[in-house]
Amino acid sequence: MQAKKRYLIVLSAGACVALLVYLGAARLPAAAGGSRRERGRRSQQPWPHYSDPLHRFQPRERADAEELHLHASPRQKKELSASAYRGRRCRMDSCFDFSACHRNGFKVYVYPQQKGEKISESYQNILSSIEGSRFYTADPGQACLFVLSLDTLDRDQLSPQYVHNLKTKVQNLPLWNDGRNHLIFNLYSGTWPDYTEDLGFDIGQAMLAKASISTDNFRPSFDVSIPLFSKEHPRTGGERGFLKYNSIPPFRKYMLVFKGKRYLTGIGSDTRNALYHVHNAEDVVLLTTCKHGKDWQKHKDARCDKDNAEYDK
Numbered sequence: 001m002q003a004k005k006r007y008l009i010v011l012s013a014g015a016c017v018a019l020l021v022y023l024g025a026a027r028l029p030a031a032a033g034g035s036r037r038e039r040g041r042r043s044q045q046p047w048p049h050y051s052d053p054l055h056r057f058q059p060r061e062r063a064d065a066e067e068l069h070l071h072a073s074p075r076q077k078k079e080l081s082a083s084a085y086r087g088r089r090c091r092m093d094s095c096f097d098f099s100a101c102h103r104n105g106f107k108v109y110v111y112p113q114q115k116g117e118k119i120s121e122s123y124q125n126i127l128s129s130i131e132g133s134r135f136y137t138a139d140p141g142q143a144c145l146f147v148l149s150l151d152t153l154d155r156d157q158l159s160p161q162y163v164h165n166l167k168t169k170v171q172n173l174p175l176w177n178d179g180r181n182h183l184i185f186n187l188y189s190g191t192w193p194d195y196t197e198d199l200g201f202d203i204g205q206a207m208l209a210k211a212s213i214s215t216d217n218f219r220p221s222f223d224v225s226i227p228l229f230s231k232e233h234p235r236t237g238g239e240r241g242f243l244k245y246n247s248i249p250p251f252r253k254y255m256l257v258f259k260g261k262r263y264l265t266g267i268g269s270d271t272r273n274a275l276y277h278v279h280n281a282e283d284v285v286l287l288t289t290c291k292h293g294k295d296w297q298k299h300k301d302a303r304c305d306k307d308n309a310e311y312d313k
Contacts, residue, residue, distance in 0.1 A: 087179075087202070087203065087204055087205055088219075089219070090205055090207075090219055090222050091219065091220075091221055091222050092221060092222060095180065095205035095222070096180070096181060096205075096207075096222075097180055097181055098144075100142075100143065100144045100181070101144035104142045104143075104144065105144070106135055106144050106145070107135055107136070107137040107142050107143050107144050107145070108130055108133075108135045108136055108137065108143060108144070108145045108146075108147060109136075109137055109138070109139070109140045109142075109143030109145070109146050109147070110127050110130055110131055110136065110147045110149060111146070111147070111148055111149040111150075111173070111175075112149060113149045114149065114150070114169075117149070117150060117151070117163070118151065118161075118163070119149070119151045120151055120153060120154065120161045120231075121231055122153055122187075122229070122231050122233070123151045123152075123153045123185070125233075125235040126153075126185060127147070127149065128235065129235060129236070130147060140175055143181075144181065145181055145182075145183055146175060146181055146182045146183070147182070147183055147185075148170070148173075148182070148184065150163060150166060150169055150170065151163050152166070152184055152185055152186050152199065153185055153186060153187045153188070154187060154188045155186060155188060155189040155190070155198075155199045155200055156188045156189070156190065156191050156192075156195075157191050157200075158191050158192070159188070166199075166200050166201050167200060167201035167202070170201050171201075176204075178204040178205050179202075179203050179204030179205045179206030180204070180205045180206070182203075182205075182206035182207070183206065183207045183208075183209060183224075184199070184203050184206050184207070184208050184209065184210075185209050185210075185226075186199060186208065186209070186210045186211070187210075187211045187226075187228055187229070188211075189210075192263075192266060192292075192293060193263070193265050193266025193267065193293075194266055194267060195212075195266070195267050195268070197210075197213065197214060197217050207222055207223055207224065208223045208224070209223070209224040209226050210223065210224075210225065210226065211225075211226050211227060211228040211229075212228060212268075213225055228260070253283065254283055254284075254285060255283045255284055256278075256283070256284045256285070256286070257285045257286075258275065258285070258286045258287070258288075259286075259287040259288075259311065260272075260287075260288060260289075261288065261289055261290075261291070261292040262275070262288035262289060262290055262292070262307065263292060264290060264292070264296060264299035264300065264301065264304075265299055272288060273301075275288060276288075276303060276307075287307070287310055287311045288307050288311060289307060289308050289311040289312075290304035290307060290308055291308060
């Protein structure tokens, strides 16, 4: 009796397997055609959006901008992201419009001075030098380069030459255009002892001519590194140099001369405190004074008195 049951079970299982195989073979062509149709439909649909697995390999400033503006609309994100690292990564081929230069030649436009705005003597000398050159134009439509009449030389908030509300004033300029084809001059930025390079406004796509600019912020082949000059620096003129006909060694008395303040603490102190190693008072003359800030005497070192005397002399 049990043997009959086993036979029936085996026979039923075999019949089921045969039926499944037959049904599967019959559906294969239809399934193949269906899969082709499904692939066709999928190919016409847009690709699904996946989160970018390489997000951490994006440029740091772009990633930071996206995190800061996480809740902004897609259009705002695109605009903010583009502006965030277009300025940082500006080069002449990406942030400078050469069309006006090709059309009208190299001409520089200086914004007219605004009523009530104070301008330092040093910045006035810069503007006067440009306006007195053959490159100057009074027509902004002919200009290849634009220079602000707003004084940007001293961006130390403790300085009497500091111009307040510069961000609003610059943004309201009708020709600003995110700083494109503009040149910004700056000698000082930030406040002692931790001098930063924040000018107090976004320079956008403008080129920066700056003293003591760091390698982290300097944009090669776009920004200009300039020396730090004093208020007494003459605008034009000066005696002839001693260098003649590329003679080796040159006929000159001094090979290197520097005169300036020696920061006892803060950024730049290590560099200027080491200048005495190359000072020989003959052809290499490096004169520094410790008289900087109101409490410089609290930080004075063993060389301050001698350095101050040589500086004053």
